[in-house]
Amino acid sequence: MPHLLNAADAGGPAVQPLHRTRSPSEASGILTIDLAAILANWRQLCARVAPADCSAVVKADAYGTGLARVGTALDAAGCRTFFVAVPSEGAVLRRACPNAAIYILNGLARGLGGLYLADQLRPVLGSLDEIREWQALCRDTGAGHEAAIHIDTGMHRLGVSMPEFASLLSASGRHRLGFPLSLILSHFVTSDDAGHPLNRRQMRDFRAARALAPEIPASLANSSGIFLGAEAHHDQVRPGYALFGGNPTPGGTNPMRAVVTLSVPVAQVGLVEKGETIGYDAQWTARRRLKVATLSAGYADGYPRAATATDQKRRSGQPAGEAIIAGKRCPFVGRVSMDLITVDVTDLPDGVVERGAPAVLIGEGLPVDEVGRRARTIGYEILTRLGRRYERRYLE
Numbered sequence: 001m002p003h004l005l006n007a008a009d010a011g012g013p014a015v016q017p018l019h020r021t022r023s024p025s026e027a028s029g030i031l032t033i034d035l036a037a038i039l040a041n042w043r044q045l046c047a048r049v050a051p052a053d054c055s056a057v058v059k060a061d062a063y064g065t066g067l068a069r070v071g072t073a074l075d076a077a078g079c080r081t082f083f084v085a086v087p088s089e090g091a092v093l094r095r096a097c098p099n100a101a102i103y104i105l106n107g108l109a110r111g112l113g114g115l116y117l118a119d120q121l122r123p124v125l126g127s128l129d130e131i132r133e134w135q136a137l138c139r140d141t142g143a144g145h146e147a148a149i150h151i152d153t154g155m156h157r158l159g160v161s162m163p164e165f166a167s168l169l170s171a172s173g174r175h176r177l178g179f180p181l182s183l184i185l186s187h188f189v190t191s192d193d194a195g196h197p198l199n200r201r202q203m204r205d206f207r208a209a210r211a212l213a214p215e216i217p218a219s220l221a222n223s224s225g226i227f228l229g230a231e232a233h234h235d236q237v238r239p240g241y242a243l244f245g246g247n248p249t250p251g252g253t254n255p256m257r258a259v260v261t262l263s264v265p266v267a268q269v270g271l272v273e274k275g276e277t278i279g280y281d282a283q284w285t286a287r288r289r290l291k292v293a294t295l296s297a298g299y300a301d302g303y304p305r306a307a308t309a310t311d312q313k314r315r316s317g318q319p320a321g322e323a324i325i326a327g328k329r330c331p332f333v334g335r336v337s338m339d340l341i342t343v344d345v346t347d348l349p350d351g352v353v354e355r356g357a358p359a360v361l362i363g364e365g366l367p368v369d370e371v372g373r374r375a376r377t378i379g380y381e382i383l384t385r386l387g388r389r390y391e392r393r394y395l396e
Contacts, residue, residue: 028264028297028339029297030391030393031262032261032395033392033393035069035394036395038243039074041244042054042074044256045226049221054236055079056071056083056239056243057084059083059084063243063244065392067092067096080100081103081236082100084102087121091115094120102120103122107158108123113134114137117137117141117145122145122146122147123148131160134147135179147181147182148182153205154201162205182216183218183219184210184219185220186206186209188222188228191222191223191227194227202220220234221233222239223242246379247379254369260368260386261362262363263359263361264361265295265357265358266355266359267295269292270292272289273286279334279342284310284314293357293359295341295359296339297341298339300389301390303336307320323341323343323359324365325345325348325357328347341361
């Protein structure tokens with residue numbers, strides 16, 4: 001049996017998390033995070049991509065699960081390379097993982113190079129301007145500090161162009177680079193659609209880019225990219241969403257273990273007569289006498305308002321949110337409001353639902369990807385918006 005830890009009891013180095021863990025008395029719900037499942041997912045991906053190295057993308061507070069706690073667990077399991085988005089995340093992770101290589105995916109924030117050096121963070125340089133600033137920093141400090149270069153192969157967000165990279169890595173350009181280039185990387189546009197022609201084009205272009213510097217480690221594959229095959233793996237892969245239980249193969253069976261369970265309490269149970277409306281704006285009308293449970297969570301806790309149930313959605317067959325209470329799915333009725341959600345529990349046996357009873361909003365047969373679809377978004381957004389008012393518990 002896994003050992004249940006409150007975050008406050010978790011072992012490992014003293015770290016400062018990005019959020020304060022709530023005590024049960026003040027929490028709006030309980031967010032249970034299965035660390036063993038995260039490690040199992042990482043090990044499964046390691047086996048799939050061997051001999052390539054498997055890093056971990058733990059940006060956005062480790063997808064809402066707790067950056068320091070998750071980083072510590074992965075580091076202890078043998079993960080040696082991490083990716084976050086911004087230097088503040090890197091600083092938190094450095095205290096949890098003192099010997100890891102930590103890359104900052106958003107690149108070099110203007111004028112903040114000293115912060116990167118203080119915590120030995122490696123920027124993923126995505127423009128000539130960033131490269132020049134990092135070169136100047138290395139000259140000023142009299143030392144070469146490791147960094148990566150991002151090559152744009154089609155996403156058109158970050159990265160130097162192929163001609164720019166070729167110029168940087170030419171014989172004369174490499175001599176003037178001025179810092180150790182520890183990694184070259186790019187990012188898939190549509191790896192979750194395995195048949196999309198952009199995947200083949202990006203793999204071709206990245207292969208041509210790394211041929212300019214075959215001695216430098218290269219990384220292309222994200223979670224879904226890992227499942228495109230060995231051609232996408234290169235020297236290192238960068239899973240994020242899959243580590244936290246998201247499905248990297250949309251439309252197929254999820255090969256990853258579920259990580260997150262979100263349970264919130266029932267605040268009140270009441271009756272609503274036929275013809276009465278429920279919630280803000282009178283958007284949902286009872287077609288029969290209903291028993292309705294009000295749950296203590298809402299969009300202030302990160303649960304999307306778009307999961308709202310309305311008469312219009314019901315007529316058109318559009319999905320709305322659901323909760324699991326006493327092992328049964330219970331549909332949302334009415335608007336998701338700031339702090340409350342109402343669900344139809346009419347078909348549950350008498351006495352099953354009462355004040356304080358747990359209602360599951362993620363997990364126990366309600367996977368995060370489905371929660372995202374019902375809210376007309378993606379599971380990534382669901383995870384990364386998990387609220388600050390939850391008590392976080394970790395399963396060892």
